[in-house]
Amino acid sequence: MIRFEHVTKSYPDGTTAVDDLSFEVAKGELVTLVGPSGCGKTTTMKMVNRLIEPTSGRILLDGEDISTIDPVGLRRRIGYVIQQVGLFPHKTVLDNTATVPHLLGRPRKEARARAAELLDLVGLDPSTYGDRYPDQLSGGQRQRVGVARALAADPPVLLMDEPFGAVDPVVREHLQNEFLRLQSTLHKTVLFVTHDIEEAVRLGDRIAVYGAGRIEQFDTPATVLGAPATDYTAEFVGADRGLKRLSVTPVETGDLEQPPVVHLDDTAASAAGRLRADGAPWAVVLDGDGSPYGWVPAEALAEGSGALTKGSGGSTVREHARRMDARLPLGAPLRQALSAMLQHDAGWIAVLDGDRYVGVLTPARLHTALRRSTTADAANVPRGKVTVDTVPDA
């Protein structure tokens, strides 16, 4: 969709802002450009809408060389969101958002109706905010208007230059989540500039890590974090990259442990027998629908089944089971698993595929999953094909 072919931008003073850059952004893909100040990210972006012309090389949009496209027509196909937002101060929020569709020839009323829809989409109620002026909004709200305005002409491509840079971290995370939600339905082709590796990792389908004027690594967030290609990238992504990787590594079926499973209405004696046969200290307990209920320790079952042999009527698993509410959908990031374990103070967490119980994740398995995924990404093989040595249980 957007293709850079050996693109270089040098300035007359001898500065090479971008040096022989070649990469491609696929249709519907969100690529983050991340790197320190002055490494050429903004220059890269501005060459796509011809605010800056390359010195050599070419950029293709949908296979078309953009140097042959009239810049005004080109920019209509490309939404542009910048940190300073650049709203018209004397126009209301609604009119700011309606400007582009109106310029594109939509009747004013229709453009305003579309603008109202878009404000709603970015989480601003048009009846509350539509008639305000930009200086009557918070920084975060202004950013949202900037996003709504960029989407107004429904361009297939969005260029976003530190769009959430000017707001505090909490609002920023909120805007990032909302933008991800929007992107999951809109599927725009997005180039997103940031100097924040956390933001790059959270948002990007792939990340381009910039050094001075060059891309040091162009890959998925998980691979960049797990297998930095160069010392530069390793340093840039940070010493805590293992922790960051938790956010981008999903829980897979192969990561799970399979303790014995018993049901609430099983007799304690039959459940105890199952645990004895497996030599397991505890079992997962499922309710009548097959949903996780909690767990039951072997000793409690043994005592319960002892009651049966003494002729006191026996008991079922229900009377001995303990509730455990920590659960997680398959595919959720490991970070969510760890956070749920800490929140529930639990040594394991039940994993569900839809409504179906599929196994449990333990801290040891979580660690193994992280190691296997790192090795898999480095070797470019599926995680299921990787085994890692683990320290045996004491």
Ligand SMILES: Nc1ncnc2c1ncn2[C@@H]1O[C@H](COP(=O)(O)OP(=O)(O)OP(=O)(O)O)[C@@H](O)[C@H]1O
């Ligand atoms: N008109 C110009 N003349 C000379 N050098 C320039 C000019 N414009 C930009 N540069 C240089 O090009 C390099 C890349 O700039 P660019 O704005 O692309 O960096 P960036 O990665 O977006 O940085 P930041 O994160 O600070 O915005 C910088 O060294 C900058 O000083």
